[in-house]
Amino acid sequence: DSGVTQTPKHLITATGQRVTLRCSPRSGDLSVYWYQQSLDQGLQFLIQYYNGEERAKGNILERFSAQQFPDLHSELNLSSLELGDSALYFCASSTGLAATDTQYFGPGTRLTVL
Amino acid sequence: GQNIDQPTEMTATEGAIVQINCTYQTSGFNGLFWYQQHAGEAPTFLSYNVLDGLEEKGRFSSFLSRSKGYSYLLLKELQMKDSASYLCAVRVPGGYQKVTFGIGTKLQVIP
Numbered sequence: 001d002s003g004v005t006q007t008p009k010h011l012i013t014a015t016g017q018r019v020t021l022r023c024s025p026r027s028g029d030l031s032v033y034w035y036q037q038s039l040d041q042g043l044q045f046l047i048q049y050y051n052g053e054e055r056a057k058g059n060i061l062e063r064f065s066a067q068q069f070p071d072l073h074s075e076l077n078l079s080s081l082e083l084g085d086s087a088l089y090f091c092a093s094s095t096g097l098a099a100t101d102t103q104y105f106g107p108g109t110r111l112t113v114l
Numbered sequence: 115g116q117n118i119d120q121p122t123e124m125t126a127t128e129g130a131i132v133q134i135n136c137t138y139q140t141s142g143f144n145g146l147f148w149y150q151q152h153a154g155e156a157p158t159f160l161s162y163n164v165l166d167g168l169e170e171k172g173r174f175s176s177f178l179s180r181s182k183g184y185s186y187l188l189l190k191e192l193q194m195k196d197s198a199s200y201l202c203a204v205r206v207p208g209g210y211q212k213v214t215f216g217i218g219t220k221l222q223v224i225p
Contacts, residue, residue, distance in 0.1 A: 042217035105156035
């Protein structure tokens, strides 16, 4: 158990819908990262927040957005969903400060778009 | 851009030793990670190298050569539970602690 929690574990929805994925980082971690992992694809970095502020953006679609709240939990919002958005979505957290900073991953949310 | 290459699949025998290679071409380098990921589960941290050389942790060791853009993960005394994907990831400058992952090597351990 990494200490990172994600809800829900599974989500099944239809094309065109909007969903929100939630992540709570490990106690003391200030950085949160979101990744997408499609079938047979590597982990694709989406976005990173540090202490409430966006710090880095990867291959995140305009239909996707995220935020980190004052209590440091984060939400990833996916809208106008398409079949190709079906994937595992992972959240990771790290202290965000140390030179040897390591990301610890949550169990993921499996999104299925029908 | 960032490019990380690993073999997509490997097979090894229980009790044996296997080496999983990773080469990278990135714009800058701030460290290399290895993660283990069982199917459908979260990646779990195995090792971190930032200086050249070998880091040993029990049955797992990781090696780095920065001049060659090369790393390997060595797994000894393979067990069936080591069947998983092994992800090589490089931290690059630009963006706070930005880490780029390779596609991963799927290792199958057979009896």
